[in-house]
């Protein structure tokens with residue numbers, strides 16, 4: 001049965017449509033259009049929406065003919081703004097006496113995020129940014145009164161740029177572009193490395209591929225890339241990082257399943273599980289299926305891919321179809337095996353517990369996360385992880401292994417959780433694993449002596465560049 005929209009929601013969606021249409025006389029090729037759309041997405045994030053979902057609803061306003069280029073530009077400006085949001089908001093507070101209307105503030109934030117970039121990274125000239133921000137505001141009847149304000153704020157910023165940016169340095173939130181609680185948590189956890197961790201989260205991650213071991217090797221694939229004059233380097237046992245990102249349709253072999261997009265740090269999961277032909281394996285929190293695919297590439301295993309979110313679970317199938325691999329996808333709560341695992345089911349040789357977490361290790365690819373998380377989320381996530389780990393452990397065969405994984409840099413979702421698990425389960429023997437892998441953009445040879453010491457951040461594998469997101473890995477064997 002379809003429900004009739006209430007008159008209130010109908011009138012609010014009409015208002016939304018009207019407000020979108022009112023901006024349509026901006027050319028979709030113009031930066032003004034891009035700023036208008038990006039500002040709407042930033043506004044939605046500020047109200048609690050995830051950026052990818054916010055962008056999808058904004059993209060409704062992008063005319064079909066211009067879709068790819070305009071969407072790419074909107075996405076780029078919105079992502080840049082997420083990485084500069086606190087700087088931009090600090091500047092707005094400094095340069096404007098009375099807080100502007102939210103949409104005006106968000107257009108200003110997007111424009112300032114572009115203007116604060118140093119020249120080498122700047123995507124547009126300062127003149128274009130100011131001119132187009134004024135046009136973006138002028139294009140909406142309801143905000144056109146603020147054209148003068150937007151012009152004045154941006155010009156004042158350009159005039160006093162150096163002084164203002166020096167003043168930004170004195171405010172930690174404005175300087176680092178993370179909430180204060182997040183900065184404090186990183187300082188507490190990593191007193192020696194907190195600045196490099198925060199800085200890494202403000203970069204744009206590289207495009208790293210996983211070479212499908214059923215089809216090729218890293219060395220052979222690097223030769224394929226070289227023949228097509230695509231610069232790339234080895235980044236792990238199955239990992240290749242492209243020097244310059246490109247759309248997946250243009251990546252050699254992507255459509256045929258020869259490679260998949262996956263961060264080098266994430267690729268350790270399947271390797272650490274040490275799967276062999278014939279093993280029965282559970283991927284307990286599987287969507288969208290990145291690690292599921294990797295596990296199936298490494299051996300002929302019997303794999304159950306479990307996911308609690310039915311719509312996300314569909315993506316596991318989509319990913320596996322491209323790789324021409326197969327798993328038994330089940331929908332259910334990993335913390336309640338009675339839902340999806342009956343007594344006749346065999347226990348598992350290996351369980352991958354890539355549990356829900358703060359995602360604080362992958363903020364460079366998801367820069368909105370820092371603005372969406374609350375400090376109180378961490379304790380709730382820790383409790384949820386414990387519930388899932390406790391429920392999964394009885395499903396591991398004696399002699400079998402469970403791998404606890406998070407894409408977090410907070411010890412509560414890392415070493416402290418692993419220690420708690422070891423204390424709770426006397427039949428769990430902790431095996432060698434990297435422990436905390438901090439996000440790194442340093443392209444230096446890894447130190448082979450680093451790794452596996454509890455509580456100490458580890459490096460990725462030796463002999464590769466070390467550009468990767470942040471992860472935590474702990475491995476337990478059942479006695």
Ligand SMILES: C[S@@+](CC[C@H](N)C(=O)[O-])C[C@H]1O[C@@H](n2cnc3c(N)ncnc32)[C@H](O)[C@@H]1O
Nearest residue numbers: 285286287288289290291307308333334354356
């Ligand atoms: C970190 S992501 C997994 C990423 C995945 N392993 C990959 O490599 O593509 C965590 C996943 O766990 C799912 N999830 C959250 N709570 C769950 C639960 N109680 N049981 C099963 N899955 C859960 C989330 O919907 C999300 O898709």
